[in-house]
Amino acid sequence: DQQVKQNSPSLSVQEGRISILNCDYTNSMFDYFLWYKKYPAEGPTFLISISSIKDKNEDGRFTVFLNKSAKHLSLHIVPSQPGDSAVYFCAASGSGNTPLVFGKGTRLSVIA
């Protein structure tokens, strides 16, 4: 049973345009959500997070939106740059000291 779903395995965007990566979750107990970026043969690096008490969090070119009623979150990257090309993982955790649950990832390709 997949609790965190990233239904788009890949996304291709032109440089300078907006990249929108989507993530859905099924567990209503999740209250903390994160996005990670991963290059090949490297560990994932933390990008941005959002608590369930918020619906938006912004950090430079990256903005995460949370829609709790729809159990959906998205990551917006604007403007997209070629260096943003990587696999992006959505993750979530619930109350208590519980591990992060990851989606399968979306491969973003930013074309110059």
Added chain:
Amino acid sequence: SQTIHQWPATLVQPVGSPLSLECTVEGTSNPNLYWYRQAAGRGLQLLFYSVGIGQISSEVPQNLSASRPQDRQFILSSKKLLLSDSGFYLCAWDRGQNTEAFFGQGTRLTVV
């Protein structure tokens, strides 16, 4: 500042051989520690996590085991490797509830 070390970076092992992957964290105390595996098309799968010395929770039944002999040391082991154990293994740590996890650089394990 905190750092996480994971080694080796790559490993080729024959079927039936033992395995020992080590991970250490510096600059923090009493971290939560995790072992994840990334297999093709399957995202980041949580294998084990630990909230303290000697405390190990297993998420997926398999022929792997984990140990935490010291506060900042996490070891992934196997007595006899299977071909299906091939993958990219990642160690991670965090400070607890609603905090981001930080990943090591990963170990590419190929069982031949």
